[in-house]
Amino acid sequence: MADVPPYPLYGRSYLLYRVSPLHHGDAPLLREPALNTHAKRLREQLKGDNVRGVDVDFAATEGALPNLGPLDACSWDVIGDDDAWIDRHRQLLHPDASQLTTVVPAEHARGIHVSLDYETQSYNALLLRDPSSTAAPDGFTSLPLLLVKMPSAIRDIFLNYIRTSFDAHVAPLRLSSAFVTSTLETYFRRLTASTSTQTVQDVIRQLQVQLSFPTATTLLRHLDVTMAGRDVPGFLSRGRLLRNAKDRPFTAALAAYMREHLALDISHPKVRISRISCASFVLATDRLKLMAPDIADVSIVDSDTPEGSAGELAVQDFYASLVKEATGTGKFLSEDLTMDRRSSTPSSSTSASASRRKRAVSNVAAGSRTSKRSKAREKENRDGVLGDAEMADA
Incomplete structure (x- = not known):
């Protein structure tokens, strides 16, 4: 079959x-x-x-x-x-x-x-x-x-x-450096939540951050910073101790590290974070590759259980923010119209609850779905994350 x-x-x-x-x-x-x-x-x-x-x-x-x-x-x-x-x-x-x-x-x-x-x-x-x-x-x-x-x-x-x-x-x-880094911070926030059953090491694995210098020099196009997954939690812990870094602990810790060891200020206007690559996604300023997240055990139904795994919730957040970014970079609609139409559409929490009830109808059906999603996920994850050559030919 x-x-x-x-x-x-x-x-x-x-x-x-x-x-x-x-x-x-x-x-x-x-x-x-x-x-x-x-x-x-x-x-x-x-x-x-x-x-x-x-x-x-x-x-x-x-x-x-x-x-x-x-x-x-x-x-x-x-x-x-x-x-x-x-x-x-x-x-x-x-x-x-x-x-x-x-x-x-x-x-x-x-x-x-x-x-x-x-x-x-x-x-x-x-x-x-x-x-x-x-x-x-x-x-x-x-x-x-x-x-x-x-x-x-x-x-x-x-x-x-x-x-x-x-x-x-x-x-x-064209995505800004702030959007690219906020996507990574969203993943970290979901993976380090108290309800998460997944770890940063399992989901991110190896992390690569690409810095580019489009207007500063023609001699250096970009600089790649590669980090093992086991080192990422240390950066997150260090970032949470820094001032004004509550919503972006990893980015703040990385900036402090680069200033200390390379005398490079990644917050300078002529320095851009142009691409982030890990096992879950590859996001550049003009392109995207998103991997299927690991799913939660849908056979467990509990009011205190999140509506999905940390990876699934991170993907949902990322998807919503990407659509919003596509809409927000050009004001095609007035704010009044947006608010009026929004009030007549189902909320995301309502939709999530309905989806959760649907998953709980039958444990047998849920088990079949989990198996098929796992097979599909394993098939697409088998190839790994794109390298530079494949990303260049979308």
Whole structure:
């Protein structure tokens, strides 16, 4: 029996983009008929077919990618969270499991998964949002975060399709050094919480922090600081003792260490933390690779137990902050509209509680799900974290 495929957000290197709300008029976007229509139109453009009587010439794309073969399939699908993904594929593997549903309600959808299957290779993109804090004017759907894994020739056509079909603005998302380091601090905060059953060493393993000097000098492009996982807790302990370092103990301790031993001030405006790499994620200023977190034992149901493992909670925090960053770097929506729409959407805590109750319905079903998620996680983690060469070709 085939395994559940890995959740598309995990185990792949994506370029980061931000997108203004997508205009689609009165026809809902997150419905199968609309998605099938866009899949058909994008496929026609990628294949260079005739579109509404106009010949679309993309011969240069075929010349640039001669080894891919023909485009076999192009699909646009609504994507939910990890649990919805597993339920959908369990239903496909076990049609008799009538208690499961393959349909993700639009109000709970994270966004759209675009998949391109060529003869020799597959590519994909994710248009994402946070369902608990989404807002858009009538006739629009807000999917502010766009993750793309495609060669440049195909990527250009896809981004142009998003711009022209939805009258949308698409721009690269450039993350600041503060955001990159805050992601790491979020992981540390979750892993060192009193309720955590995971350790920093187990989840982070080896940590690499890359410092870059884009405007200071042309002689030194970047400096990599590599740290064993067993040394990270010591930095956290030292950072908590420093003044004004409550929310960023590791970054503060690293800055103190670099000043003391290398006479390098990493808080200087000309010094940037451009990439952080560990066993759980690789995050650069323009790209991301996120690994599947270890999951909590879903057979244990206790009101005092967190809604997931420390790794899962860290991923949830990271995902929400990344979507917020994609939205916040361009004020597409007014604050009044955002607050009004937010009040009518389910809260994240309510959603988490519902998910938890769902997991507690049957210990047998929970055990099956845990096994399949573990297999999928082991499959994608087998390759490890990306090196420089793979990260360069998103």
